[in-house]
Amino acid sequence: MKRRTIRFGKAEVALYDSTEELMADAAEELFRTLIEKPKAVLALPTGATFEPFYAYVASNYKERGVSFKDAVAFNIDEYVGLPAGDPESYHTYMRKNLYDKVDMRMENALLPDGNARDLDEETRRYENAIMSQGGIDLEYLGIGVNGHIGFNEPGTPFSSRTHVVELAASTQKANSMYFLGRHTPKRAITLGIGTLMEARRVILMATGERKRDIIGRMLKSGKTERIPASALADNGNAKILIDSGATPPGL
Numbered sequence: 001m002k003r004r005t006i007r008f009g010k011a012e013v014a015l016y017d018s019t020e021e022l023m024a025d026a027a028e029e030l031f032r033t034l035i036e037k038p039k040a041v042l043a044l045p046t047g048a049t050f051e052p053f054y055a056y057v058a059s060n061y062k063e064r065g066v067s068f069k070d071a072v073a074f075n076i077d078e079y080v081g082l083p084a085g086d087p088e089s090y091h092t093y094m095r096k097n098l099y100d101k102v103d104m105r106m107e108n109a110l111l112p113d114g115n116a117r118d119l120d121e122e123t124r125r126y127e128n129a130i131m132s133q134g135g136i137d138l139e140y141l142g143i144g145v146n147g148h149i150g151f152n153e154p155g156t157p158f159s160s161r162t163h164v165v166e167l168a169a170s171t172q173k174a175n176s177m178y179f180l181g182r183h184t185p186k187r188a189i190t191l192g193i194g195t196l197m198e199a200r201r202v203i204l205m206a207t208g209e210r211k212r213d214i215i216g217r218m219l220k221s222g223k224t225e226r227i228p229a230s231a232l233a234d235n236g237n238a239k240i241l242i243d244s245g246a247t248p249p250g251l
Protein backbone atom coordinates (compact mmCIF):
# COMPACT_ATOMS: atom_id res chain seq x y z
CA MET A 1 0.00 0.00 0.00
CA LYS A 2 1.41 3.36 -0.97
CA ARG A 3 0.01 5.43 1.86
CA ARG A 4 -2.69 5.88 4.45
CA THR A 5 -3.98 9.11 5.88
CA ILE A 6 -4.99 9.98 9.42
CA ARG A 7 -5.61 13.31 11.16
CA PHE A 8 -3.62 15.25 13.69
CA GLY A 9 -6.17 17.85 14.78
CA LYS A 10 -6.87 19.92 11.68
CA ALA A 11 -3.75 18.69 9.86
CA GLU A 12 -3.68 15.72 7.51
CA VAL A 13 -1.06 13.04 8.18
CA ALA A 14 0.07 10.79 5.32
CA LEU A 15 1.88 7.58 6.25
CA TYR A 16 4.09 6.14 3.50
CA ASP A 17 5.58 2.69 3.10
CA SER A 18 8.40 4.08 1.03
CA THR A 19 10.53 7.19 1.47
CA GLU A 20 10.76 7.54 -2.33
CA GLU A 21 6.97 7.85 -2.65
CA LEU A 22 6.96 10.42 0.14
CA MET A 23 9.63 12.48 -1.64
CA ALA A 24 7.76 12.26 -4.97
CA ASP A 25 4.46 13.40 -3.42
CA ALA A 26 6.19 16.22 -1.52
CA ALA A 27 7.87 17.38 -4.74
CA GLU A 28 4.55 17.21 -6.58
CA GLU A 29 3.18 19.86 -4.19
CA LEU A 30 6.04 22.15 -5.22
CA PHE A 31 5.67 21.43 -8.94
CA ARG A 32 1.92 22.04 -8.80
CA THR A 33 2.39 25.30 -6.91
CA LEU A 34 4.96 26.60 -9.42
CA ILE A 35 2.78 25.61 -12.38
CA GLU A 36 -0.27 27.35 -10.92
CA LYS A 37 1.69 30.36 -9.67
CA PRO A 38 5.13 30.84 -11.28
CA LYS A 39 5.82 33.77 -8.92
CA ALA A 40 5.10 31.63 -5.87
CA VAL A 41 6.72 32.58 -2.56
CA LEU A 42 8.40 29.55 -0.97
CA ALA A 43 9.86 28.95 2.49
CA LEU A 44 12.49 26.23 2.47
CA PRO A 45 14.34 24.26 5.14
CA THR A 46 17.73 22.61 5.37
CA GLY A 47 18.79 19.36 7.05
CA ALA A 48 19.41 15.76 6.11
CA THR A 49 15.73 15.03 5.43
CA PHE A 50 15.71 17.53 2.60
CA GLU A 51 18.84 16.41 0.75
CA PRO A 52 17.03 13.60 -1.12
CA PHE A 53 13.99 15.85 -1.53
CA TYR A 54 15.97 18.62 -3.26
CA ALA A 55 17.82 15.99 -5.33
CA TYR A 56 14.46 14.66 -6.50
CA VAL A 57 13.19 18.17 -7.29
CA ALA A 58 16.37 19.05 -9.22
CA SER A 59 16.23 15.82 -11.25
CA ASN A 60 12.57 16.11 -12.16
CA TYR A 61 11.55 19.76 -12.41
CA LYS A 62 12.39 20.25 -16.08
CA GLU A 63 10.54 17.15 -17.14
CA ARG A 64 7.50 18.41 -15.21
CA GLY A 65 7.65 21.69 -17.15
CA VAL A 66 8.40 23.70 -14.02
CA SER A 67 10.61 26.76 -13.67
CA PHE A 68 11.96 28.54 -10.59
CA LYS A 69 12.94 31.65 -12.51
CA ASP A 70 10.08 33.80 -11.20
CA ALA A 71 9.82 32.17 -7.77
CA VAL A 72 10.92 33.81 -4.54
CA ALA A 73 12.33 31.61 -1.79
CA PHE A 74 12.86 32.45 1.85
CA ASN A 75 14.71 30.18 4.22
CA ILE A 76 13.34 28.93 7.50
CA ASP A 77 16.57 29.63 9.39
CA GLU A 78 20.29 30.41 9.30
CA TYR A 79 23.11 30.14 11.84
CA VAL A 80 24.40 33.26 13.55
CA GLY A 81 28.09 34.00 13.06
CA LEU A 82 28.90 31.92 9.99
CA PRO A 83 29.86 33.81 6.84
CA ALA A 84 27.41 33.07 3.97
CA GLY A 85 30.26 31.31 2.14
CA ASP A 86 31.06 28.95 5.03
CA PRO A 87 30.72 25.30 3.91
CA GLU A 88 28.18 24.69 6.70
CA SER A 89 26.08 27.84 6.29
CA TYR A 90 22.53 27.36 5.10
CA HIS A 91 23.35 29.73 2.24
CA THR A 92 25.86 27.12 1.07
CA TYR A 93 23.48 24.21 1.75
CA MET A 94 20.75 25.79 -0.39
CA ARG A 95 23.10 26.52 -3.29
CA LYS A 96 24.64 23.07 -3.19
CA ASN A 97 21.42 21.10 -2.79
CA LEU A 98 18.99 23.15 -4.85
CA TYR A 99 19.75 26.56 -6.27
CA ASP A 100 22.82 25.61 -8.31
CA LYS A 101 20.86 22.72 -9.82
CA VAL A 102 17.67 24.52 -10.87
CA ASP A 103 16.94 27.77 -12.71
CA MET A 104 16.52 29.79 -9.50
CA ARG A 105 17.61 33.43 -9.70
CA MET A 106 19.92 34.00 -6.78
CA GLU A 107 18.57 37.53 -6.24
CA ASN A 108 15.23 35.86 -5.42
CA ALA A 109 16.80 33.46 -2.90
CA LEU A 110 16.44 35.40 0.33
CA LEU A 111 18.14 34.03 3.43
CA PRO A 112 18.49 35.70 6.82
CA ASP A 113 21.89 37.32 7.32
CA GLY A 114 23.38 35.55 10.32
CA ASN A 115 26.26 38.01 10.24
CA ALA A 116 24.17 41.16 10.44
CA ARG A 117 25.62 43.68 12.88
CA ASP A 118 22.20 44.24 14.43
CA LEU A 119 20.55 40.83 14.60
CA ASP A 120 17.24 42.08 16.01
CA GLU A 121 16.99 44.55 13.17
CA GLU A 122 17.76 41.69 10.75
CA THR A 123 14.90 39.59 12.15
CA ARG A 124 12.50 42.51 11.65
CA ARG A 125 13.81 43.15 8.14
CA TYR A 126 13.36 39.47 7.22
CA GLU A 127 9.87 39.28 8.64
CA ASN A 128 8.92 42.45 6.71
CA ALA A 129 10.43 41.05 3.52
CA ILE A 130 8.08 38.05 3.78
CA MET A 131 5.10 40.34 4.33
CA SER A 132 6.09 42.58 1.42
CA GLN A 133 6.12 39.54 -0.88
CA GLY A 134 2.52 38.88 0.16
CA GLY A 135 3.31 36.02 2.55
CA ILE A 136 4.37 32.43 1.95
CA ASP A 137 2.48 30.26 -0.56
CA LEU A 138 4.23 26.97 0.18
CA GLU A 139 6.47 26.08 3.10
CA TYR A 140 8.40 22.90 3.90
CA LEU A 141 9.43 21.97 7.42
CA GLY A 142 11.54 19.29 9.01
CA ILE A 143 11.17 18.25 12.65
CA GLY A 144 14.05 18.08 15.12
CA VAL A 145 14.44 15.11 17.45
CA ASN A 146 13.14 17.44 20.19
CA GLY A 147 10.14 18.55 18.10
CA HIS A 148 11.55 21.85 16.90
CA ILE A 149 10.39 23.43 13.63
CA GLY A 150 12.85 25.80 12.10
CA PHE A 151 15.02 26.49 15.13
CA ASN A 152 12.02 27.11 17.39
CA GLU A 153 13.00 25.00 20.36
CA PRO A 154 10.55 23.50 22.90
CA GLY A 155 8.78 26.20 24.90
CA THR A 156 8.80 28.79 22.10
CA PRO A 157 5.43 30.59 22.06
CA PHE A 158 3.20 29.60 19.16
CA SER A 159 2.71 33.32 18.52
CA SER A 160 6.45 33.98 18.00
CA ARG A 161 7.75 35.97 15.03
CA THR A 162 11.18 35.77 13.38
CA HIS A 163 13.79 35.91 16.13
CA VAL A 164 17.28 34.96 17.32
CA VAL A 165 17.46 31.68 19.26
CA GLU A 166 19.91 29.95 21.55
CA LEU A 167 20.05 26.41 20.19
CA ALA A 168 19.10 23.57 22.54
CA ALA A 169 21.89 21.19 23.60
CA SER A 170 20.23 18.35 21.63
CA THR A 171 20.13 20.54 18.53
CA GLN A 172 23.80 21.51 18.88
CA LYS A 173 24.63 17.82 19.28
CA ALA A 174 22.62 16.89 16.16
CA ASN A 175 24.32 19.70 14.21
CA SER A 176 27.83 18.87 15.47
CA MET A 177 28.19 16.01 12.97
CA TYR A 178 28.50 18.68 10.28
CA PHE A 179 31.12 20.68 12.19
CA LEU A 180 33.78 18.04 12.74
CA GLY A 181 36.63 19.58 14.68
CA ARG A 182 34.95 22.99 14.60
CA HIS A 183 32.86 25.03 16.92
CA THR A 184 29.12 24.25 16.43
CA PRO A 185 27.06 27.46 16.28
CA LYS A 186 25.08 28.18 19.42
CA ARG A 187 22.68 30.70 17.93
CA ALA A 188 20.52 31.04 14.85
CA ILE A 189 17.89 33.24 13.26
CA THR A 190 14.61 31.42 12.69
CA LEU A 191 11.18 32.27 11.40
CA GLY A 192 8.85 32.25 14.41
CA ILE A 193 6.10 29.67 14.85
CA GLY A 194 3.47 32.37 14.28
CA THR A 195 5.24 33.35 11.05
CA LEU A 196 5.54 29.71 9.94
CA MET A 197 1.87 28.96 10.60
CA GLU A 198 0.70 31.85 8.39
CA ALA A 199 1.92 30.13 5.22
CA ARG A 200 -0.94 29.20 2.89
CA ARG A 201 0.34 25.61 2.66
CA VAL A 202 2.67 23.80 5.08
CA ILE A 203 4.31 20.42 4.44
CA LEU A 204 6.22 18.82 7.32
CA MET A 205 8.36 15.81 6.42
CA ALA A 206 9.72 13.22 8.85
CA THR A 207 11.79 10.27 7.64
CA GLY A 208 13.76 7.52 9.31
CA GLU A 209 13.80 5.87 12.71
CA ARG A 210 15.52 8.83 14.36
CA LYS A 211 12.19 10.69 14.11
CA ARG A 212 9.88 7.91 15.28
CA ASP A 213 9.93 8.83 18.95
CA ILE A 214 9.17 12.54 18.48
CA ILE A 215 6.46 11.83 15.90
CA GLY A 216 4.83 9.39 18.35
CA ARG A 217 5.03 11.96 21.15
CA MET A 218 3.63 14.71 18.97
CA LEU A 219 0.67 12.68 17.68
CA LYS A 220 -0.17 11.65 21.25
CA SER A 221 0.27 15.03 22.87
CA GLY A 222 -1.97 17.20 20.74
CA LYS A 223 -1.15 20.90 20.73
CA THR A 224 1.49 21.91 23.29
CA GLU A 225 4.29 24.49 23.25
CA ARG A 226 6.55 21.77 24.67
CA ILE A 227 6.53 20.29 21.14
CA PRO A 228 6.78 23.14 18.63
CA ALA A 229 5.71 20.97 15.66
CA SER A 230 2.40 20.28 17.42
CA ALA A 231 1.33 23.80 16.34
CA LEU A 232 0.35 22.05 13.11
CA ALA A 233 -2.59 20.41 14.93
CA ASP A 234 -4.37 23.74 14.62
CA ASN A 235 -3.49 24.25 10.96
CA GLY A 236 -5.97 23.07 8.34
CA ASN A 237 -3.45 24.01 5.62
CA ALA A 238 -0.84 21.61 6.96
CA LYS A 239 0.11 18.14 5.84
CA ILE A 240 2.54 15.89 7.70
CA LEU A 241 4.35 13.27 5.61
CA ILE A 242 5.85 10.32 7.51
CA ASP A 243 7.74 7.35 6.09
CA SER A 244 7.66 3.84 7.56
CA GLY A 245 10.88 4.43 9.54
CA ALA A 246 9.38 7.42 11.35
CA THR A 247 5.95 5.82 11.88
CA PRO A 248 5.31 5.05 15.56
CA PRO A 249 4.25 1.52 16.53
CA GLY A 250 0.52 0.90 16.37
CA LEU A 251 -0.09 3.18 13.37
Ligand code: PGA
Pocket residue numbers: 046047048049050142143144145148149150
Ligand atom coordinates in the same frame (compact mmCIF):
# COMPACT_ATOMS: atom_id res chain seq x y z
P1 PGA B 1 17.21 16.76 9.85
O1 PGA B 1 16.82 18.08 10.65
O2 PGA B 1 16.42 16.76 8.59
O3 PGA B 1 18.68 16.94 9.60
O4 PGA B 1 16.88 15.63 10.74
C1 PGA B 1 15.50 18.35 10.93
C2 PGA B 1 15.42 19.53 11.84
O5 PGA B 1 16.21 19.58 12.81
O6 PGA B 1 14.59 20.40 11.60
